[in-house]
Amino acid sequence: MIARYWRGWTRPQDAEAYETVLEEKVLPGLKTIGGYRGGYVLRRDDGEEVEFVVVNLFDSLDSVRRFAGEDYCTPVFEPEARRLLSRIEPLAKHYQVRAETIANLRLNREQIFQA
Numbered sequence: 001m002i003a004r005y006w007r008g009w010t011r012p013q014d015a016e017a018y019e020t021v022l023e024e025k026v027l028p029g030l031k032t033i034g035g036y037r038g039g040y041v042l043r044r045d046d047g048e049e050v051e052f053v054v055v056n057l058f059d060s061l062d063s064v065r066r067f068a069g070e071d072y073c074t075p076v077f078e079p080e081a082r083r084l085l086s087r088i089e090p091l092a093k094h095y096q097v098r099a100e101t102i103a104n105l106r107l108n109r110e111q112i113f114q115a
Contacts, residue, residue, distance in 0.1 A: 001037065001057055001058070001059060001096070001097040001100075002057070002058045002059070002060060002061055002063070002064055002094050002095070002096060002097065003055055003056070003057055003094070003095045003096075003097050004039075004054075004055065004056045004057075004058060004064055004067075004068075004092050004093075004094055005053070005054075005055050005092065005093045005094070005095060006053070006054050006075055006089055006092040006093070007051060007052065007053050007054075007088075007089045008051075008052050008054075008075075008085045008087070008088045008089065009049045009050065009051050009052070009085065009086050009087045009088070010049065010050050010052070010084055010085055010086055011048075011049060011050070011086050012045065012047075012048070012049065012050055014050075014084045014085075014086070015043070015045070015050035015052075017084055018050075018052065018081060018084040018085065019041070019043065019052075021078060021080050021081045021084065022041055022052075022054075022081065023041075025078050025080070025081075026078055026081060027039070027041075030056060030067065033058075033063065033066050033067050034063065034066060035058050035059035035060060035062065035063025035066060036056070036057075036058055036059075036063060036067065037057040037058060037059060038056075038057055039054065039055055039056035039057055040053075040054070040055045041053075041054055042054075042055070049086060049087075057097065061094065064094065068092070072092070072094070073091045073092055073093075073094070074091070074092070075088060075089070075090070075091070075092050
């Protein structure tokens, strides 16, 4: 399995809108790609900006290429999402997943905000 890791930042006032674009457009689109296994969107509010880390899991680099194209290290954006980002990492990184301990963990918004 391959983990695709990427980071981007928004201004605090754009963070909720960016998260909504991810939830309503980006993640549903990923689910249609053969070899996509799910992923995580991590958020860290840090005063002047909000950092997002996106980790998507794929069966193989061929699956990643189905998502990102031949130049698969280049980040892929919905235009609306790109407009909300104040800065981005220029390249996505890819890692082989060597161990996994989470089984069927699925959080919804209510669980996240109750923690």
